[in-house]
Every structure is written in C-alpha cells, then in structure tokens.
Amino acid sequence: LVLAYPDSPASHDGAFLVLKDGTRFPISDGRTDKTFKELLESPDIDDMFYARYPAGAEPKQPDENSDPGRARFEPLFAAMYGDCRKNEVVKNLRTVKWLPKHGGGSVKATTVNGVADALERVSRELDDLADDVATYLVPAAGTYNCRYIAGTRRPSMHGYGVAIDIDTRYADYWRWSPGETPRWRNRIPVAIVRIFEKHGFIWGGAWYHYDTMHFEYRPELLGR
Numbered sequence: 001l002v003l004a005y006p007d008s009p010a011s012h013d014g015a016f017l018v019l020k021d022g023t024r025f026p027i028s029d030g031r032t033d034k035t036f037k038e039l040l041e042s043p044d045i046d047d048m049f050y051a052r053y054p055a056g057a058e059p060k061q062p063d064e065n066s067d068p069g070r071a072r073f074e075p076l077f078a079a080m081y082g083d084c085r086k087n088e089v090v091k092n093l094r095t096v097k098w099l100p101k102h103g104g105g106s107v108k109a110t111t112v113n114g115v116a117d118a119l120e121r122v123s124r125e126l127d128d129l130a131d132d133v134a135t136y137l138v139p140a141a142g143t144y145n146c147r148y149i150a151g152t153r154r155p156s157m158h159g160y161g162v163a164i165d166i167d168t169r170y171a172d173y174w175r176w177s178p179g180e181t182p183r184w185r186n187r188i189p190v191a192i193v194r195i196f197e198k199h200g201f202i203w204g205g206a207w208y209h210y211d212t213m214h215f216e217y218r219p220e221l222l223g224r
Contacts (some may be wrong), residue, residue, distance in 0.1 A: 001045070001076075004200075004220035005204055007113045008080040017045055022078055037064045041154070043071040053221040055197055061184040067207040068168050069218050081160035084146035089161050093144055096120050099127045102134040107143040110161030115217045118199045119143075119164065125195045132188055141165035141213060150175065163216040164201075166192075170192060171213035172205075188212050197222060 001017060002009045010020045017025045031042040031214055043166050054066035081086025094116040098104035104123070109116040124188040142165050157163040165171075166188070174182035186205050193203045200219035204211030 001021050001220050004111045007081060014064070016141055021079075025073070025076060025079075039071045039162050040067075040152075042128075043073050045073045045076065047071045049221070053202055053218075055117050055222050059096060059186050059188075059190060059193065059205055062210070064209040065134055065208050067209050069202045069216065069221055070207060070209065072157070073085070075156075077160055077162075078155075081110055081162065084144075084155075084159040085201075088180060089115070089144070089159065090145070093161050096123060098123050099134060100141075101127045102131070102138050104138040104140060106136075107140050108161065109143055109164070112161075113217070118201070118217060122196055122199045122201065126192065127132050128197075129191060133191060136170050136188055136192060137166050139167060141168045141171075141212040157216045163214065165213045166212055166215070171211075173213070174207075182209055182212055184208070186210070186212050 002012060008019050009017055011018045016026060017027055024136060025045060027045045039050055048071050050071055051066045051068040089110060092110045092112050093108045094108050094111050095111055096116055096119050098107045109119045111148045143163065144161045147156050147159060148154060149156045170187045174183040177183045188205060196203060196215045200217050200222060201215040202221055204214030
C-alpha cells in the first residue's frame with residue numbers, strides 16, 4: 001500500500017498503516033475466521049489481500065468466492081480520495097479524453113494517486129487497438145458516480161473517482177445470472193484487460209461475482 005499509493009500512506013510498522021497526515025489504521029482486527037459476507041462488509045486492511053488477483057492469467061471461471069479487490073477497507077479509501085457524500089471527491093476530478101480517435105468523448109477521474117494520469121495512459125493504448133476492439137469500449141458507461149454498490153450499503157469505487165465501466169452492450173454481471181449460483185461469462189477481449197492491468201487497474205471479470213465491464217485502480221493488488 002505504501003508503494004502503490006504515493007499520495008497518502010507513509011509507512012507501516014507491521015501493526016499499523018500510517019498516513020502522511022498521521023492517521024493510523026490497524027492492519028488487522030485479529031479475526032481470522034470471517035465468512036465471505038464479513039470479508040466484504042467488515043474487512044480490515046489484511047482482508048483486502050485475502051484472494052490473489054490473477055494478473056496476466058487467461059480469463060476463466062474463478063474459484064468460489066474468489067473476488068480479489070472486492071474486500072475494501074473503506075476508511076483507507078475515504079482518507080485517500082475523500083467522501084463523495086461530503087463533496088470531497090469532486091474537487092480532485094479531472095476530465096480525461098476517452099479513446100478520442102474513436103469518438104469516445106470524455107470521462108472524469110481523480111488526480112489523487114495519479115489515477116487520472118493512469119486512465120489517460122490506458123485510453124491512449126486502447127485507442128491504438130483495432131477498430132473491432134474499440135467497440136467494446138465506446139461509449140464508456142461511466143466513471144465518477146457517488147453511489148452505493150448495487151444491492152448493498154457500501155460505497156462504490158466509482159464514488160472515489162477511481163473506477164470505470166466500459167460499454168454495457170458486451171457486459172456480463174453476476175446479478176444478471178439466472179439461478180442462485182453465478183455462472184461466469186465474459187465477452188471482453190483479453191487485450192483490453194492487459195492494458196488496464198499494465199496501468200494499475202484490476203478487472204471485475206476476475207471475480208467469482210463477476211462484473212466484466214468494471215475496472216478499478218488498485219495497484220496494490222498488481223504488485224505496483
């Protein structure tokens with residue numbers, strides 16, 4: 001976390017993560033027996049790493065409840081990016097041209113931790129791919145949006161200005177899957193995923209509870 005986020009975390013001592021403003025967050029709450037629901041609803045910092053993100057791997061059906069990145073210690077992200085409900089995120093948003101060669105318009109992302117710069121690099125590389133790949137990306141379905149995750153009362157990563165959803169026409173989402181057990185599907189080309197990962201974004205298609213249009217800036221899960 002200290003290496004991945006240059007604007008906020010300053011150090012750690014094995015027990016606490018220390019931010020540059022002096023805020024101290026315990027790394028562990030001492031619990032090792034959390035259910036999957038508890039991992040999502042009340043994670044500590046350690047829990048954010050409960051599942052390894054499969055960077056560079058070929059897309060495939062994830063193991064049951066393997067959702068690397070969905071366990072998020074909300075106080076850390078709020079400390080870094082602000083609370084959108086208090087209008088703290090908007091002041092740091094920057095407009096990013098989205099695939100301008102393909103008429104993608106623009107999106108907004110936070111400048112904190114270099115997210116907007118990273119998304120701009122993603123856009124430039126994606127813009128150079130073949131036209132038949134661009135169809136999965138234009139129009140984008142949105143970046144900044146101060147809202148909860150669907151079906152929960154947990155803040156969405158879109159509310160921090162660090163996530164983007166690409167064209168919904170080719171999206172697959174676990175809540176749309178028939179039956180009680182998610183049946184993994186994906187139509188997003190792996191070339192798109194690789195470019196996002198290269199610049200610090202993880203892909204929702206790597207989750208058991210999949211969301212293939214979703215990418216969010218989480219360099220700590222990519223070894224960056």
